[in-house]
Amino acid sequence: MTESFERSVKEALEHRAAQEVPLSGPMGVGADITKRRKRRRAARMSAVALASVAVLGGVWIWSNAMPGETRSIEVVQTPDVTQEAKVPLDEASSWRHVPALVALAPTQQEAIDVHYAEELTWAHCMRDAGLTISRVEPSTQIKTPGSSWGVLYSFGLGRAPSFENVADLEKARPLPVPNKNLNGMTKHPDAENLSPDEDKRWQDAEYGDRSKRVVFANGSSPGDGCLAAKYQATFADGSEYVALQSAQDSVFAGLMTGLDNIPPLPTSTANDVVSCIKGKGVDAYYTSDGKTAYPTVVTPEWDGNPATEAAAEERLAEAENARIVCEQKYGVNKFFYSHAAPRLQKGFESVQADGDKLVAIKNARVEKARQVIAELAPLEPAK
Amino acid sequence: MGNARLSEADIDDLYRRTTPAAVRMAYLITGDQGTAEDIVHDVFIRLVLTSDAAKTWDNPGAYLNKSVVNEITSHRRRITARLKRQHRATAEQPPPVDELGQWQERDALLQHIDRLPVKTRTVLVLTYFYDHPDQEISNVTGWPIGTIKSLRSRGLKELRKDFAHDRVI
Numbered sequence: 104m105t106e107s108f109e110r111s112v113k114e115a116l117e118h119r120a121a122q123e124v125p126l127s128g129p130m131g132v133g134a135d136i137t138k139r140r141k142r143r144r145a146a147r148m149s150a151v152a153l154a155s156v157a158v159l160g161g162v163w164i165w166s167n168a169m170p171g172e173t174r175s176i177e178v179v180q181t182p183d184v185t186q187e188a189k190v191p192l193d194e195a196s197s198w199r200h201v202p203a204l205v206a207l208a209p210t211q212q213e214a215i216d217v218h219y220a221e222e223l224t225w226a227h228c229m230r231d232a233g234l235t236i237s238r239v240e241p242s243t244q245i246k247t248p249g250s251s252w253g254v255l256y257s258f259g260l261g262r263a264p265s266f267e268n269v270a271d272l273e274k275a276r277p278l279p280v281p282n283k284n285l286n287g288m289t290k291h292p293d294a295e296n297l298s299p300d301e302d303k304r305w306q307d308a309e310y311g312d313r314s315k316r317v318v319f320a321n322g323s324s325p326g327d328g329c330l331a332a333k334y335q336a337t338f339a340d341g342s343e344y345v346a347l348q349s350a351q352d353s354v355f356a357g358l359m360t361g362l363d364n365i366p367p368l369p370t371s372t373a374n375d376v377v378s379c380i381k382g383k384g385v386d387a388y389y390t391s392d393g394k395t396a397y398p399t400v401v402t403p404e405w406d407g408n409p410a411t412e413a414a415a416e417e418r419l420a421e422a423e424n425a426r427i428v429c430e431q432k433y434g435v436n437k438f439f440y441s442h443a444a445p446r447l448q449k450g451f452e453s454v455q456a457d458g459d460k461l462v463a464i465k466n467a468r469v470e471k472a473r474q475v476i477a478e479l480a481p482l483e484p485a486k
Numbered sequence: 487m488g489n490a491r492l493s494e495a496d497i498d499d500l501y502r503r504t505t506p507a508a509v510r511m512a513y514l515i516t517g518d519q520g521t522a523e524d525i526v527h528d529v530f531i532r533l534v535l536t537s538d539a540a541k542t543w544d545n546p547g548a549y550l551n552k553s554v555v556n557e558i559t560s561h562r563r564r565i566t567a568r569l570k571r572q573h574r575a576t577a578e579q580p581p582p583v584d585e586l587g588q589w590q591e592r593d594a595l596l597q598h599i600d601r602l603p604v605k606t607r608t609v610l611v612l613t614y615f616y617d618h619p620d621q622e623i624s625n626v627t628g629w630p631i632g633t634i635k636s637l638r639s640r641g642l643k644e645l646r647k648d649f650a651h652d653r654v655i
Binding site: 108109111112113114115116117118119120 | 615
C-alpha cells in the first residue's frame with residue numbers, strides 16, 4: 104500500500120507537470136514584466152467591473168486572466184455573496200483558453216453557478232442558466248436588435264466595462280431571467296419522470312419565453328480575443344443560438360477545439376454550417392484535443408431541454424456505430440457543438456482522427472465509422 | 487559567473503536558462519501556473535537587483551530554486567490565500583473523467599495534495615517528483631532532515647486518510 108500510494112503521488116505530480124504550459128510568446132524578464140503588468144491591470148479592471156456590478160446588483164462571470172492566460176473564472180454575486188466558480192482549467196490544454204463570459208442577471212438570487220469542468224461547457228452552463236445564446240460579439244458591448252431580453256456584456260480580457268457600457272446594460276433591464284438558483288435548480292424536481300413536453304411546459308412556465316436571449320461571450324485568445332467566429336442556429340422553439348469562438352479558445356459553447364486560426368465568419372455562414380450539419384441527421388459530435396473526448400449531443404430538436412437531451416442521450420446509448428464528427432471547413436478542423444456529457448463516453452472506446460475528421464467509435468467499429476463519415480457530403484460554404 | 491554586475495544580455499540569458507525549471511517546481515508546489523510564474527519572476531528580479539546576490543550565480547539554477555522555495559514557504563499565507571480561492575472551487579468540483587476513467591483518482595489526489603500545508607507539499611514535490619534525497623531537500627529548503635521526514639510522513643498520512651475516505655464515498 105505504502106509504495107503503491109507513494110507511486111500514485113509521484114504519478115499525480117508527474118501528471119501535473121505534464122499539464123504545465125510552456126511560457127508562450129517572447130520570453131524574458133521584460134516580456135514577463137509586461138505579462139505581469141497586464142495581469143495586474145486585468146485585476147484592477149476586474150475590480151472596476153465588480154464595482155459596476157454592485158451598482159446593478161447583477162451577476163457577472165468573467166475571466167480574470169490575460170489573453171492566452173486564462174486560468175480562472177470567477178462568479179460573483181453581489182452584494183454580499185462572492186463565490187468562485189469551479190474551474191480546473193489546467194486539466195487539459197484545450198481548457199486553458201476559456202472565453203470570458205459576463206452574464207448579467209437582474210436578481211440577486213440569480214446565482215449563475217458555473218459548473219465548469221471538462222464535462223460541462225459553456226453551452227451547458229448557459230442552458231442551465233436558462234439562457235439561450237442568441238448573440239455573441241467579439242467586442243465590448245452587444246446590442247441585439249429585436250431581442251426581447253438582453254444583456255450582455257462581456258469584455259475582452261484586459262478590458263473592463265466602462266460605466267457607459269454599464270448604463271447601456273441598465274437600459275436593457277428588466278430582463279426576464281429565470282428566477283432560480285441555477286445550481287441544479289433549473290430542472291423540475293421530478294424532471295426525470297417528466298415527458299419532454301411536460302418538462303418544456305414546466306420550463307416555459309418557469310422561465311417564460313426563452314427565445315432570443317442574449318449571452319455575450321468573448322474569448323481569451325491572443326490579440327484580446329478579437330479574432331472571432333460566430334455561429335448561429337435557430338432552434339425549433341424560435342430561440343436563436345449564436346456562439347462566438349475566438350481564435351485558440353478551445354471551447355465556447357462547445358463549439359470547437361484545437362484551433363489555430365479561425366477566420367471571422369459571417370453569421371449567415373455559421374447558420375448554414377449548423378443547419379447543414381443538423382440536416383445530416385448527425386446527432387453527436389466528438390472532438391479531441393489528443394487527450395480527452397468531448398462527446399456531445401445535437402439533435403434537430405435540441406433546445407436545451409434536459410428531457411430532450413436525455414432522449415438524445417438514450418438514442419446515442421443505443422447506437423452501435425460511430426457517430427460523427429467534424430468537417431474541415433473554413434480552417435475549422437475540429438468542430439463540435441453543444442455540451443459535453445461524459446456519461447456519453449461510456450461505451451465508446453476511442454476517438455480517432457481520420458484526416459481532418461474526428462471519429463468517435465463505439466465498439467471500435469472503425470470501418471463502419473469511416474463509412475458513415477464517407478457518406479457525409481462536404482459542407483457547402485455559405486453563399 | 488560570479489560577476490557583481492551582469493549585463494542585460496547576461497540577465498536575459500540567465501533568465502532563459504534558469505526560470506523554466508524554477509517555474510515548474512513552483513507550479514508543482516503551488517498548483518497554479520500564474521502564481522508560480524509570478525513568484526519566480528519576483529525572486530529572479532530580486533536576486534538580479536541585489537548586488538550581493540550576484541555571487542550566487544555560480545550555480546544560479548539551484549540558488550533560484552532555493553529562493554523560490556523560500557519565497558513560497560515564507561509567504562505562504564499570502565500565497566495560500568490566493569491559491570485557496572482556486573482550490574476551494576476545484577475541491578467542490580467533481581473530478582474530470584476521461585474516457586478511461588483514469589483521471590478521477592489522479593485528480594482527486596492532486597486536489598488533496600493542494601490542500602496540504604505548503605511546506606508539506608514542498609517536501610512531497612521534492613521527494614516524489616524530483617527524487618531528491620533528504621539531504622538535497624534540506625539544502626534546497628534549509629530545513630533540518632528531521633523536519634523533512636516528519637513533514638513527508640504527516641503529508642502521506644493525511645493524503646492516505648483523505649484519499650481513502652473519498653474512495654469509500
